[in-house]
Structures are given as structure tokens and as C-alpha cells.
Amino acid sequence: MTIIADSLQVIQENILNASTMASGQQNVTLLAVSKAQAAEKIREAYDAGQICFGENYLQEAITKQSLLEDCNIEWHFIGPIQSNKTALIAKHFDWVHSVDRLKVVNRLAAARTNDMPPLNLCIQINSSDEASKSGISVQDVQHVAKAITQLPTLKLRGIMAIPAPTLNIETQHAQFKKVNDIFMQLKKDGFDIDTLSIGMSNDYVAAIQEGATIVRIGSAIFGARQ
Numbered sequence: 001m002t003i004i005a006d007s008l009q010v011i012q013e014n015i016l017n018a019s020t021m022a023s024g025q026q027n028v029t030l031l032a033v034s035k036a037q038a039a040e041k042i043r044e045a046y047d048a049g050q051i052c053f054g055e056n057y058l059q060e061a062i063t064k065q066s067l068l069e070d071c072n073i074e075w076h077f078i079g080p081i082q083s084n085k086t087a088l089i090a091k092h093f094d095w096v097h098s099v100d101r102l103k104v105v106n107r108l109a110a111a112r113t114n115d116m117p118p119l120n121l122c123i124q125i126n127s128s129d130e131a132s133k134s135g136i137s138v139q140d141v142q143h144v145a146k147a148i149t150q151l152p153t154l155k156l157r158g159i160m161a162i163p164a165p166t167l168n169i170e171t172q173h174a175q176f177k178k179v180n181d182i183f184m185q186l187k188k189d190g191f192d193i194d195t196l197s198i199g200m201s202n203d204y205v206a207a208i209q210e211g212a213t214i215v216r217i218g219s220a221i222f223g224a225r226q
């Protein structure tokens with residue numbers, strides 16, 4: 001077994017254990033974050049059974065996608081979005097996790113063509129409301145969610161967040177719980193959503209225990225980035 005295949009297996013076991021301990025016993029999808037990793041490493045993970053891959057940088061992603069055309073990969077865009085890149089993002093990805101403003105919503109909707117399935121979207125939440133961090137504030141999330149549901153080429157799936165990294169387990173739980181509260185409130189308000197995208201290499205166990213349905217894991221699978 002290769003190192004990547006071995007890491008994937010260990011992480012899948014941890015995910016399964018964490019989700020059995022979580023109250024909701026939810027299904028959790030592992031998104032392998034392959035930014036700054038070579039296409040051969042993605043292929044190695046794919047050959048070990050990994051299907052969903054996350055990329056942050058458009059040009060890098062498109063280059064690797066063309067090298068991996070023969071693989072049936074589900075591609076997720078998780079990086080900051082420049083509005084002049086929306087057309088290519090809409091064309092090259094199945095999911096976008098990092099939607100952080102209405103302008104991006106409208107441009108993705110216009111660029112996604114009718115011959116493709118609706119583009120799956122998560123709204124990136126700025127759960128700590130720090131001015132420096134990207135993401136939509138808690139107050140604005142309803143408005144953006146409603147706009148997405150009115151656009152037929154888009155499918156609102158849920159919310160995504162990147163809380164401040166910390167190795168303190170209690171703080172991890174507190175931060176993720178805050179995001180889950182927003183997710184639950186949206187559901188209560190009638191939005192048909194199923195995705196809570198939280199948790200990375202250092203905090204995915206806490207994220208799952210707080211309700212994550214997608215964890216985005218890079219370095220724990222592929223090792224340090226170049």
C-alpha cells in the first residue's frame with residue numbers, strides 16, 4: 001500500500017469513529033484537498049478510491065484536471081473567488097464552497113450552462129465576524145441563501161467555514177458549534193440544505209462531532225505542501 005492510500009484509510013477510520021460518536025450519526029464525505037500537490041499524487045489517491053478533490057487556485061486546478069481527464073473525479077473549488085474567474089470556475093467544477101458575495105453568485109449562475117447539472121454551492125460564513133476574514137456575515141446569510149435558491153443553474157447545498165486554527169480541542173468544538181447553529185437555523189427557516197463543510201487536517205474530529213458532513217483534508221493525506 002502507498003503512503004497516500006495508507007493515510008486515506010486511517011482518516012476514513014477516524015471519520016467513521018467520530019461520526020458514530022456524534023449525536024446525529026451523519027454521513028461524512030472526505031474531500032481531499034490537493035492544492036499545491038502534483039497530479040500524480042491525485043491519481044494515486046484516486047486509484048486508492050478517493051473521488052472528491054478540492055482545489056484553491058483556478059489555473060493550477062485546470063492544468064491538473066486536463067492531466068486527469070480519464071479519472072471520474074468530483075471537483076470542488078474551495079479557494080477565494082475573484083469575480084473575473086467565475087466563468088471558468090462554473091465550467092470546471094461540480095461544487096463551489098467559498099461563495100462569499102452576491103456578485104459571485106450571480107456571475108456563477110450566468111456562466112453555468114443548462115446542459116450541465118446545477119452547480120452545487122456552499123456559502124462561506126464568517127463565523128467570527130472579524131473584518132479581515134473572508135465570508136458572509138451571519139446577518140447576511142439568509143439574503144444570499146434566498147438569492148441562490150432562485151437561480152436554476154445553481155443548487156444551494158449548505159454552508160462552509162474556516163474558523164481560526166487552534167490546537168485547543170475545546171475551542172475547536174466551540175467554534176464549530178457556532179457554525180452548526182447557523183446551519184440549523186437556515187434549515188429551520190426552510191432552506192433545503194444538507195451540507196456543513198467544516199474541519200481540516202488538525203480539527204476534523206471535532207468538526208464531525210459538531211455535525212460536519214464534508215471535511216476538507218489536505219496535508220494529513222498528501223503530506224506538507226510544496
Ligand SMILES: *Cc1c(COP(=O)(O)O)cnc(C)c1O
Pocket residue numbers: 033035056078079162200201202216217218219220
Ligand atoms: C488548504 C485548505 C484545506 C486543507 O488544509 P489542511 O490543513 O492541509 O488539511 C481545507 N480547506 C481550505 C479552504 C483550504 O484552503
